[in-house]
């Protein structure tokens with residue numbers, strides 16, 4: 001089954017490819033080139049739907065009618081920092097900032113509150129658009145963030161995140177461990193159930 005991913009994040013795309021080994025997963029940019037989508041909604045769900053619907057509509061315009069589009073809007077929430085960065089995770093250090101810059105900003109804000117370690121969780125909302133119908137599912141991963149980066153596995157905030165039940169960051173644990181229990185894995189398992197019903 002051919003699935004178009006409405007994401008430009010290389011880390012996410014790599015995870016989706018590993019989580020869906022039996023499907024043909026293509027990043028939208030391979031078909032449509034560069035498209036900037038303004039993620040101006042106030043929830044993960046709103047932004048996930050906007051991304052999937054935008055790419056679906058663009059594919060309809062070029063005659064690719066029978067496609068499944070999947071998007072992922074995700075981020076990390078730190079209750080001790082008033083739930084920052086949350087839906088602003090990708091632009092925590094400003095629009096266009098790199099993972100490194102976002103991590104530095106999170107470290108600064110943890111240090112400003114003398115927090116070496118504090119609870120945090122990741123959210124992923126996956127939206128599916130197929131035959132002009134929209135579906136959404138969510139997954140979460142709970143743990144703690146620390147005020148430094150350890151390991152270079154994963155992407156984004158992974159070097160700062162210690163999942164519950166472990167004493168190492170996702171950066172140190174690597175993808176094989178993360179795959180077992182991540183917010184994206186959980187959301188995608190639900191998304192697969194939706195696909196089983198609608199296809």
Ligand SMILES: O=P(O)(O)OP(=O)(O)OP(=O)(O)OC[C@H]1O[C@@H](n2cnc3c(O)ncnc32)[C@H](O)[C@@H]1O
Nearest residue numbers: 007008009072073074075076089090155156157158
């Ligand atoms: O919108 P797309 O094109 O999918 O790519 P993006 O990187 O902008 O994605 P989001 O808008 O969903 O923002 C998600 C942010 O949260 C971070 N993030 C999400 N899932 C993560 C994960 O599994 N591990 C580490 N960081 C993650 C990621 O690095 C981004 O900074």
Ligand SMILES: [Mg+2]
Nearest residue numbers: 009039073090
């Ligand atoms: Mg984004």
